């Protein structure tokens with residue numbers, strides 16, 4: 324996929340996020356690229372979406388709201404209450420505006436990576452799981468990671484959601500409504 328992003332663009336990513344997050348993004352990028360090859364979708368899109376997925380993660384609540392408001396979708400109450408959950412939507416706005424990336428799948432993957440949603444395509448699913456399963460994440464042990472990594476994409480996504488729900492419950496945080504809908508969708512496919 325030529326022209327979607329140049330080398331200079333990825334260097335510019337440093338202007339938006341800390342070195343630590345840059346490293347995380349690099350790992351998500353590598354894993355997403357690998358999963359794209361494994362499941363049969365364009366690895367370049369996985370690499371780029373993985374690298375850029377957290378571009379807005381360190382922005383202020385005010386800026387996140389301001390950017391997300393421009394994408395044409397309504398700001399939901401659960402987003403207004405926790406603007407950090409808008410960093411995917413805001414990131415997609417930045418990718419389009421500052422990096423000239425118009426690929427709809429890549430932009431969707433950025434938007435969907437924070438809480439997910441039902442009906443996600445393969446690239447969005449891959450970025451969602453890669454964000455959680457990349458090897459520098461400390462909350463998942465290598466045995467558990469290997470077990471999950473051997474699964475097909477939907478069971479893998481289900482496992483990742485289970486872990487996210489567990490962490491949210493422990494931190495007494497609310498589960499975002501689209502995550503619940505996504506989980507229900509995965510369950511209905513499983514038992515059909």
Ligand SMILES: [Fe+2]
Nearest residue numbers: 376377380437
């Ligand atoms: Fe993120």
Ligand SMILES: [Fe+2]
Nearest residue numbers: 347376377454
């Ligand atoms: Fe991330």
